[in-house]
Amino acid sequence: MMLSSSTMSASPTKLSLDSLLAQIGIFLKACPKVTLEWSLTVRAGTMSDCDRMTCWVEKSKEAGSQEPLGSFASVAQLLKAIAAPPSVQTIQATQSSISVRQGISVALLEHGIEWRLYLHTREPNATDRYQSWRWRSVASGSDPSSNPDQTGVQADHYGFYFLSATPTGETPIDLVHPLFVDAVQQLVQHERLRSMSGFWLRHRGDQVLQVDLIYPWYPRLAEFDSTLRSLVTTLGGSADWITTYADYPIRHIAFNGKDREPGFTLYFSAPMTIGWPSTLPTLKESVRVQSQKIQQHMEQTLFSRLPIRTTRSKQTTDTRPSVGDFYNTQRLDLWRQVLGNKMHYHFGIFEDCQQLPDKEDAIDAAFDRAISELYPFIPEGGRVYDIGCGWGGPLLQLQAELGCRVEGITISQTQAHYCEAKGLKVRHDTVEETLPPGYFDCMMMIESLCHIQDKLRLLKILRLFGKRLVIRAHCQDRHPASRNFGGTMLMNSSSQLRYLVEQAGWRIVHWQNRRLESMPSALVWQRRLQSIPLSNDQHLETLRDFCNRVVTHWDEWGESNPLIEIVAES
Ligand SMILES: C[S@@+](CC[C@H](N)C(=O)[O-])C[C@H]1O[C@@H](n2cnc3c(N)ncnc32)[C@H](O)[C@@H]1O
Structure with missing residues (x-):
């Protein structure tokens, strides 16, 4: 099935993420484990609110299904329908048998649509790999298959690192745009972030494009109020939106790398539980409600039950060799x-x-x-x-x-x-x-x-x-x-x-x-x-x-x- 030509052939300004959301839903809404994500991007003087949405599906084989690849077969059908470049369709097809999770993301740009395919793969006895491919389709003609810019597929790969540094000693502060160093320095001090999480790096070739701090406990945006306000001020924009979204739980915050234009993106995501949203405001609301539930659940079942620390593993006055040095x-x-x-x-x-x-x-x-x-x-x-x-x-x-x-x-x-x-x-x-x-x-x-x-x-x-x-x-x-x-x-x-x-x-x-x-x-x-x-x-x-x-x-x-x-x- 192809996406309706009325969607794909409309001029970009007439296209809406709502219509793309509905079209993606045709293929992915029946998948058993779906996570929906939207993002808010701040760059010099601008804030784009929900200009991108992503739908993630996990490995699953539907009961009674003859289809060995379950949800990933639905992703393949979607890629075909949006006339994704053949190279991307081939990668998705060949890597589906080792995929754990796949994501399709869509954003409206000035001159068309940017699509992304994300693959999280795991080969037997090998570490997990995270990759993405992005391409643009120029919404100009009525035939969707003529749209993709076949030559413009960009491949990125991602690496996750626990704080405080990569194995080669690079910290988020070393890698973000200089305008963000102070903010990131504050953010990485957070005890929960240090104890249970870390950062993703998005690489293109040798370049680090993005440094992404991960918040598995979904803190409310209000917790970052002062850091976000100072970031927005640095970038010369209005911070009014911070109050609007104060209550929204955040999943990750990505900062552009030092060689890119300064900008950062807040990501909001949660498993879909109440059916496929018909509009972006519905998607945002369903993500907010569901991520607040996860946040409350984690507070009750994890953080409130963590025993209080009575000793530090090494006192500063202690002259014994540290166990770490001993094992080095x-x-x-x-x-x-x-x-x-x-x-x-x-x-x-x-x-x-x-x-x-x-x-x-x-x-x-x-x-x-x-x-x-x-x-x-x-x-x-x-x-x-x-x-x-x-x-x-x-x-x-x-x-x-x-x-x-x-x-x-x-x-x-x-x-x-x-x-x-x-x-x-x-x-x-x-x-x-x-x-x-x-x-x-x-x-x-x-x-x-x-x-x-x-x-x-x-x-x-x-x-x-x-x-x-x-x-x-x-x-x-x-x-x-x-x-x-x-x-x-x-x-x-x-x-x-x-x-x-x-x-x-x-x-x-x-x-x-x-x-x-x-x-x-x-x-x-x-x-x-x-x-x-x-x-x-x-x-x-x-x-x-x-x-x-x-x-x-x-x-x-x-x-x-x-x-x-x-x-x-x-
Ligand atoms: C005797 S070795 C055992 C290694 C391993 N279990 C094995 O069977 O080959 C003890 C290990 O405990 C680790 N270790 C000691 N204290 C630790 C701590 N506080 N946190 C993490 N690892 C620690 C050491 O680094 C070392 O790897």
Whole structure:
């Protein structure tokens, strides 16, 4: 089906977004998961209110449908109807099988219409990709298929980064237009933004076109009143609209990059729940109502339940090395010699606790087994968050062997960079001052809980973000709680650990001491460290001392330091 020629052939001034909205609705309104978005753009002296609308559809296969691509087939039909350039139709068709979400956006320009296709794709065992293609159709003739400017397709790609910086150290402030630096500096200080969100960068080639701050909790526009007013004043326009929209929840704010004309855009979006809107004012109203509901829901179910912070993860007066510095290293080569190629940094699970396997491969398999032994507790294909993910060994294994969608966090910058180079989605930050990026089927803490200062608070927070928690934690049962391992670990007894997990509201469904089967790990690391001369890597030398102590006091250490494996459900 082609869009009606009366729509497409009308002169641009007679075209309205309402009519385009209705035409898009013909194809997309029946899709099961639709999100509608509109935007408001401010440039020097001007404000364009709702000059663009976007409709997003998610991967879905309608019940009983013979069509394997579900909603994406509807997007294909729409692209055909609007006579999108063949290259765009081909991209959409070829990428639909790996698409998670697709969006169609339309804006009225002075001389026609600008269309955009957005694709969010995910290939098996690869990180997600976000791309867009934009083209213009000049609404001049009566045949829509003659309209597109076939040569003018522009492709952009997007990258998401948690605050405060990209892996190469670029911050939003470095990338926005100089007029916006002060405003963006204020905006990125927001605690919620820092703890749970970040920014998108829109790239065209090497150029950053846009820096987009993301507000997953939908704050009301009024919260940005003073920042927006000063931005509008800087751009020389009227700020009256700020009062009109004070009550509207914002989803993201995009600032033009430093090489473009100064301008910024506010985006408003929400899932469609009450049917396809017939006009743009109806769309705006439905987005407002629905996003306010989401905002209220998040306040009630998340923010009001977040436990208060009683300690900071590192006091300014504290002279201990930070855990992040401890895990940063210049000597990846040495660590690979000790940990093996997969860089698992946890105790292995050995089949024979009396004798080390002869072959290095069999030794390495014990470190893989430490993760595969957890497979019964981790849903195949599920979304997994690894807290204290180290060099990404466990995440890569779960991705490859269980098809899990994995994300992690580590306090070490070198580990985060290493993971990123392996294609993993890993945040560099402390879990004590951030929130998990969404809801997970399973969260893991493999030998990382002992580094956490306020364990109870973290365990309470995690309950709000996942169904299941898998922990393996070192405990010390014969000595009071103390700092160990170069002062970086705050050790508890196993009964304290049980108390903390239960006190946080988790229900323990599995509890096992894996110390005996894990003991040979200390022998493996000690032996590998013997071939490495003393180094100035403080962490490596702490591990050397630790292994020597464990091997010297084998039985006593093993008995008093259980390695507790817990599976808990919320
Ligand atoms: C012993 S390693 C375990 C690594 C990984 N789980 C594995 O099994 O290979 C402990 C990990 O916890 C991380 N970590 C410690 N404190 C942290 C914190 N506050 N926030 C995030 N990660 C932390 C360290 O950076 C390190 O990656």
